[in-house]
Amino acid sequence: MTEIKHHLTDELLMSYAAGNLPEAFNLVVATHISLCDECRARLGAFEALGGSVIDQVEGCAVSDECLTATLRLIEDGPTEEIRPQVTRQGILPAPLVDYIGGSLDDVKWRSLGMGVKQAILPTSKEASVRLLHIPGGTAMPDHGHNGMELTLVLQGAFQDDGDRFGPGDIEIADEALEHTPVAEPGQDCICLAATDAKLKFNAFLPKLAQPFFRI
Numbered sequence: 001m002t003e004i005k006h007h008l009t010d011e012l013l014m015s016y017a018a019g020n021l022p023e024a025f026n027l028v029v030a031t032h033i034s035l036c037d038e039c040r041a042r043l044g045a046f047e048a049l050g051g052s053v054i055d056q057v058e059g060c061a062v063s064d065e066c067l068t069a070t071l072r073l074i075e076d077g078p079t080e081e082i083r084p085q086v087t088r089q090g091i092l093p094a095p096l097v098d099y100i101g102g103s104l105d106d107v108k109w110r111s112l113g114m115g116v117k118q119a120i121l122p123t124s125k126e127a128s129v130r131l132l133h134i135p136g137g138t139a140m141p142d143h144g145h146n147g148m149e150l151t152l153v154l155q156g157a158f159q160d161d162g163d164r165f166g167p168g169d170i171e172i173a174d175e176a177l178e179h180t181p182v183a184e185p186g187q188d189c190i191c192l193a194a195t196d197a198k199l200k201f202n203a204f205l206p207k208l209a210q211p212f213f214r215i
C-alpha cells in the first residue's frame with residue numbers, strides 16, 4: 001500500500017467509535033481504518049477515552065431518561081458496526097468483502113455513461129454507498145453537495161483541486177465544496193463513495209439522469 005496522505009477527521013473517528021454513523025459511512029470509515037495504521041491508532045485512543053469516560057461516570061447520579069436511553073442503547077447494541085480487519089482479498093479490504101460477496105470480479109456494475117460504472121451496495125437508508133469505476137483520464141461531472149460525501153480510493157488515483165488522492169486516501173466533502181474529481185490517466189480508478197444527501201449537479205444531463213442512478 002502506498003503512503004496514505006488524506007485521513008479521517010477526529011469527528012468521524014469519534015462518531016465511528018461511538019457507533020453513531022449511518023451504515024454507509026461506517027463501511028467507508030472501517031475500510032479506511034483497515035488500510036491505515038495512523039487512523040487505526042487514533043481510533044484506539046478514542047475507544048480508550050470512551051471507556052475511561054464511562055468508568056468515571058459510574059456511580060454518578062443520572063436522570064431516569066438518561067438511564068433509560070443508555071439502557072436502550074446497550075440493548076440495541078452496535079448492530080451495524082463493522083470491525084476493521086487487516087487481512088485483504090486482493091485489492092479488496094476485508095470490511096468490503098461481505099458487502100460485495102466476493103472479489104471485484106463479482107461486482108454487478110451499472111453504466112453511468114462516459115465509461116463510468118457504479119454498483120450501489122446494500123445498506124440502511126439514512127445514507128448510501130457505492131463503488132465507482134472511473135476510466136483513467138475521465139472527469140466526474142462537476143457537482144456540489146447537500147450533505148457529507150466520503151470518497152475512499154481503492155485502486156488508481158484521482159486529482160481534485162490540486163490534491164492527489166491515491167489508494168487508501170479519503171476525501172471528505174460537504175456543503176461548502178464544489179468539485180470535479182478527475183481520474184489520473186493510466187490505471188482505472190475504483191472508489192468507494194458514501195453520501196447522506198443528493199449531489200448538486202451543475203450540468204443539465206447529469207441532473208436529468210440523477211433519479212435513475214440514485215446519486
Ligand code: ZN
Pocket residue numbers: 004006007008032036037038039040
Ligand atoms: Zn488514515
Ligand code: ZN
Pocket residue numbers: 143144145149173179
Ligand atoms: Zn463530491
